[in-house]
Amino acid sequence: MFKRLFWMAAGFCCGVFTVMKAQAYVKANTPAPARQFLFGPDIDNVGLRTLQGMFREFNETRKTREAELNKQYADRLR
Structure with a gap:
């Protein structure tokens, strides 16, 4: 039970971290019009x-x- 909870929490944290890093990469390496199209104003x-x-x-x-x-x-x- 605790192993499953641990691995679910670890996977959730890894997923959040990955999404945050991907968004930061896209924000840093795309032109302004493309960023506004992807993320909004x-x-x-x-x-x-x-x-x-x-x-x-x-x-x-x-x-x-x-x-x-x-x-x-x-x-x-x-």
């Missing part, structure tokens, strides 16, 4: 914007599914 907050987008999409999906379930169970009671 706000290059410093790509991770934050990604998390906000994921959270927004999750909430929209959750609300849609909740409305579907409420309708389904409300129809059963009638």
